Amino acid sequence: MQNNEISTFTSVFEQEVYEGLTTHPKHLSSKYFYDEIGDKLFQDIMAMPEYYLTDCEFDILEEHKETIAKLFGKNGEPFSLFELGAGDGKKTKVLLRHFIQNNISFDYRPIDISQNALDQLEDALNHEIPELQINTLQGTYFETLRAIGDSNGRRKVILFLGSNIGNLLHPQAVEFLKNMKDSINPDDLIFMGFDQKKNPQTILDAYNDKTGITEAFNKNILARINKEMGGNFILDKFLHWEVYDPETGTAKSYLVSKEKQTVSIESLALKIRLNAWETIHTEISQKYDDAVVQWLAEQAGLKIVTEFTDAAQQYKNYVFKK
Numbered sequence: 077m078q079n080n081e082i083s084t085f086t087s088v089f090e091q092e093v094y095e096g097l098t099t100h101p102k103h104l105s106s107k108y109f110y111d112e113i114g115d116k117l118f119q120d121i122m123a124m125p126e127y128y129l130t131d132c133e134f135d136i137l138e139e140h141k142e143t144i145a146k147l148f149g150k151n152g153e154p155f156s157l158f159e160l161g162a163g164d165g166k167k168t169k170v171l172l173r174h175f176i177q178n179n180i181s182f183d184y185r186p187i188d189i190s191q192n193a194l195d196q197l198e199d200a201l202n203h204e205i206p207e208l209q210i211n212t213l214q215g216t217y218f219e220t221l222r223a224i225g226d227s228n229g230r231r232k233v234i235l236f237l238g239s240n241i242g243n244l245l246h247p248q249a250v251e252f253l254k255n256m257k258d259s260i261n262p263d264d265l266i267f268m269g270f271d272q273k274k275n276p277q278t279i280l281d282a283y284n285d286k287t288g289i290t291e292a293f294n295k296n297i298l299a300r301i302n303k304e305m306g307g308n309f310i311l312d313k314f315l316h317w318e319v320y321d322p323e324t325g326t327a328k329s330y331l332v333s334k335e336k337q338t339v340s341i342e343s344l345a346l347k348i349r350l351n352a353w354e355t356i357h358t359e360i361s362q363k364y365d366d367a368v369v370q371w372l373a374e375q376a377g378l379k380i381v382t383e384f385t386d387a388a389q390q391y392k393n394y395v396f397k398k
Contacts, residue, residue: 106359132391154181162186225259239271242362253376291316306342325363
């Protein structure tokens with residue numbers, strides 16, 4: 077099935093692709109959807125009418141920005157605003173503008189795995205909010221959480237928007253939240269989005285739009301393997317498939333091989349055999365209710381301070397502290 081000549085990898089991406097495609101069932105990590113093309117596709121997804129998450133969270137931040145400002149800028153004390161997976165910053169700009177207009181003392185530290193996304197965000201913010209003090213940090217969440225723990229001595233507020241916590245299964249989410257807890261002090265806060273359980277069809281439509289943008293986003297991981305590792309995936313030979321389990325609240329994305337095929341990846345010296353209708357699991361998107369969020373917080377040693385929701389209660393932002 078594959079040659080075992082690979083003993084070292086030139087990147088974590090190579091290692092995780094090798095491991096994911098040589099196990100059964102096959103899987104690839106959704107964090108590798110993102111490059112310059114993937115960043116643009118995700119911006120297109122966030123603009124889709126079916127992708128309700130963006131509008132819900134935008135409305136929450138717009139409606140509650142004054143309360144959030146008082147919460148973050150407690151007693152006028154300066155703070156550093158870290159954001160994990162900052163992306164294009166569309167929603168965060170609601171808060172940044174309000175903070176600047178109200179002379180709140182803070183600096184903004186966006187974090188993203190994509191340097192391209194960070195460069196675009198920094199350029200946009202320098203143009204749109206020139207008074208803003210910004211320091212970008214490229215890396216994965218787990219790498220950058222260590223840097224957050226070693227920051228400049230100011231109070232820390234960590235933003236994690238977009239319900240990106242939903243890309244982790246519950247055991248991974250607890251571990252992630254424990255790492256967040258370990259990176260903050262007792263006066264620091266975590267502000268995090270959690271998409272709520274709702275009509276299953278609404279959720280399926282958000283992750284399987286008829287225009288095919290989400291399909292292209294998922295398939296971009298195969299395009300990246302082709303481009304960066306010398307792969308020969310033929311993208312049209314894969315079907316994007318989305319399922320949602322309303323009992324567990326788990327949405328899952330797959331790339332399904334339409335036929336029996338063999339794929340080579342040159343830099344890994346690897347040949348992958350796929351049977352007809354064999355799956356490559358690419359992403360989970362977990363949905364929540366109050367009881368599950370309370371349980372996650374307790375398991376991680378965090379306390380819920382307060383929460384904010386949209387008018388239809390489809391989405392919530394919870395605030396945690398140690």
